[in-house]
Amino acid sequence: MIKSSIKYVVGLSVLIIGLLSSQIASAQVTAEKFAALPETNLMAISPEGKKLAYRKTSDSQDIVVVYSLETNKTISAINVADVNPRFIYFISEGNLIIKARDVETNWSTAFVMDVGKGKVRQLLKPNPNNYASDDSFYHTESAVVGIDTEREHAFMPVDTKESVMGELYKKHLMKVPLNSRRSPRTVERGDEHTIDYLLNLKGEVIVKEKYNQITNQHTIISIDGDKEVEIYSEIKPLERLSVVGTTPDAQYVVVAGINSQTNRESMFKLSLKDGSFAGELLAKKDKDVEYALMDINRVIYGVRYAGFEPSYQFIDGELNKRVNTALKQLQGYSVGIESWTDDWSKIVILAEGNNSPGDYYLLGQTGQLSFIASQRPNIKPEEINPVIEYSYKAQDGLNIPALLTTPVKHAQTMKNMPAIVLPHGGPQSHDKKGFDWLAQALASQGYAVIQPQYRGSDGFGYDFVEAGFGQWGQKMVTDITDSIAPLVKQQIIDPDKICIVGASYGGYAALAAAAKSSSQFKCVVSINGVTDLNYLFYIEVKHYGKYTASLDYLERLVGKSRKDTNYLDSISPTGLAKEYTMPILLLHGRNDDVVEVEHSRRLRDALNKEDKNVKYTELLREDHYLSRYESRIEALDNVLSFIKQHVPTKI
Incomplete structure (x- = not known):
């Protein structure tokens, strides 16, 4: 645990005792204790800050727990040993999304957990009769790219492989019920070049992104009702821009790319009206933007900068000041901003590094950091x-x-x-x-x-x-x-x-x-x-075809064509x-x-x-x-x- 002016979260004694119960262990430093999966991981806070969810793992159990910050009691817990959760987040106070990968099939999928009932349901399943024509193969995905205003539906892209088109995939957008077992329905149909969608807070598609793997034509389309306007188009095999999200004022789509002046990875604002560039979203001359901090509807509030010790910057000045003032207490650590309430009044932070095996903190409105739990409570600070x-x-x-x-x-x-x-x-x-x-x-x-x-x-x-x-x-x-x-x-x-x-x-x-x-x-x-490497290229072509950006990227790294088998063999x-x-x-x-x-x-x-x-x-x-x-x-x-x-x- 980090020693500083950090206090424990008031009212979390029950949770802390439960999370630290395994701290009673042998004093001997064994390698296995470092290799064990984090006992507490994937911590998330609900939109109103009333609940915490986290994955709790040991050699005998793997569960997702939902805990009430109002009653200081566990609300529900489910066994997730067979689905290997990778990410969890609240989509509302009543529903939790669990993104997972099946242990046996390696299929990536998403589940919705009814927090009150403790019941879990897979959001999309491979089912050609429901989601595509009878001669189609339906491939589920785990991505949720938006929710509707009532938080009753999630919007999820899916890839559909049609047998009549050979290996051709089409990416459609599905509207998936969260609180009923009604069938999902297609709300936007893509073609073989569609790669992404952006939605507004009403659940309406406002941006469609396309990339032609054969011609390397990259296109961004702005959608306003029935009107579609091509706001960006460029032929480029690599270093192309990629859609990330939207600004809080919904005036710009944010795209990731390389700043030609600083040669740093950055994010830029592109007008949804006419495609004009309005400069960088946030930037530092000596830092690469690693990723954006955004909500479920991909509204961007800040960015994380890359480096041995990541740093953060927010669009809102007051939020930026509050967060970075608090993070000064954690200098020398790799800090992750893991989850936050809708109004950013409460933020879950993970600090790792010297003297910390991974500790969760809650940053409140006043700027005070409060300790919640350790990922690895059986590892003492002096053992790191x-x-x-x-x-x-x-x-x-x-x-x-x-x-x-x-x-x-x-x-x-x-x-x-x-x-x-x-x-x-x-x-x-x-x-x-x-x-x-x-x-x-x-x-x-x-x-x-x-x-x-x-x-x-x-x-x-x-x-x-x-x-x-x-x-x-x-x-x-x-x-x-x-x-x-x-x-x-x-x-x-x-x-x-x-x-x-x-x-x-x-x-x-x-x-x-x-x-x-x-x-x-x-x-x-x-x-x-x-x-x-010859086998690496073979598998890439077999699964994804001869014309892919990843294939171009591999050839650029190697510096030779995939057809130069002798050279590939030599390295x-x-x-x-x-x-x-x-x-x-x-x-x-x-x-x-x-x-x-x-x-x-x-x-x-x-x-x-x-x-x-x-x-x-x-x-x-x-x-x-x-x-x-x-x-x-x-x-x-x-x-x-x-x-x-x-x-x-x-x-």
Whole structure:
């Protein structure tokens, strides 16, 4: 818990006692306690601030709880173990939306929970007879893009695949009842180019966004009753604008794009009347806009800026002052604004980082921060391994930001520590100074953890992103290995005790770095990693066709056409199997629908063919994100036993 002038929420003693009950645990610092799913997570506050909802997880239960702030009692709770909730939010005082992904099928879907009755109903189901013609396949989605004035209906986009059109999908907009089992109805029909809708507070469509994957024609259409006006049109395969939401005065549609003057990711106002640009919504010259803070109808109130320590700015001056004054108490932490009331009088904040394993606070109208609960109450502040920033020069002189997590016991001396290099996934993403469960678990076992923000990472300006184009398997990899030398020179880490670990693209990066610099690493671990770029392109084309923005993006990153199979093989771990001299651990979720398990199977086979030292484990019923408690612990046990075998350490 953060120590400051922060008090507990008055009247929440019952909730706090319930949430902290598991704090009675062994004093021994175990890696498993860092890897466990947050006990309290996905906290949301109701529109009027009368209720809190949150997900409560342990090794024996996974439930969503709704708690009354008026009576200090639990209103209802439901078992969600089979649907893996990703996000929850109140759509009204009586209804809660649960966005989830089915554990077995990996289908993304949304449920509505009647808070008073504790009953749950899926909003949309695959049902061709109800939602499309009999020869159609109906694909449900979990997105809710708006609600009507009475909060009786949600508006949800769906993709419809018509067999007569082959692989052609059309995105329609459905009006879905929240309080009855009446059939949803189509309120707006899209075509094969429709990608998004914006609605006003009356539930009327006011913007339709289209993108032609073949011609790269991007179009934004303003709708006023029966009148449709094309307010923006441009042919651009990448770096195109994208619709985000509307301004509070409903005069502008807000679009995300790159500021050509600062080369920072930003958001711009586009007139709904005539398509004229009215400047940036909010901006800082030295910050990228990470995302917008908006309500269920996508009315935007502020933005979050990217970085190791995210920051916020609001359109309303008084709100901006109140929030940022309060957040000064949390400097040095990665702070998330998680949920808020309709009038922003109450805001739920999550603070993570040094001395905090993830703590929820309630920001009130007076600017006072009040502690609600900890995500991980069994982790004491003094057990958290400190995270510091540093930077180094790549081989070509580019400055590379990085994070270093040091074991608590070594934090004062930092002398010749065994180390783990941990590149992030994406690749267009970045690490934060929040609670990284894998970095913390590794550091708890005595390893310094290096997290390089290689070129191509976002959050450090678009110039830095562009520096990664054409460098997949090249400079994006050497940036990672370059992170080691400065720490060895300062005798912070031991050059003879280093392994590299990564997940998703980070798994690829770990494998590629180990192949290129085999003498630097004693072992390598890939979790759900990309291993075969030819297969990656094959799957992309198979599922989404030959003309997609994601395909263009992949080719830009690689710097070659997908048809250059020899080059793709030369930068794929499967094609580099002969180069590995160290033991390799491959872990992969069998239900991974982001990076298919076939990637790791292919590398396993290639390594076995070359008689390399490889251990392979498939995690049953697991997705790309290690979302299940059992498989996350299994994965960590595999990783630690493997690393300790090749780089022993003393805890």
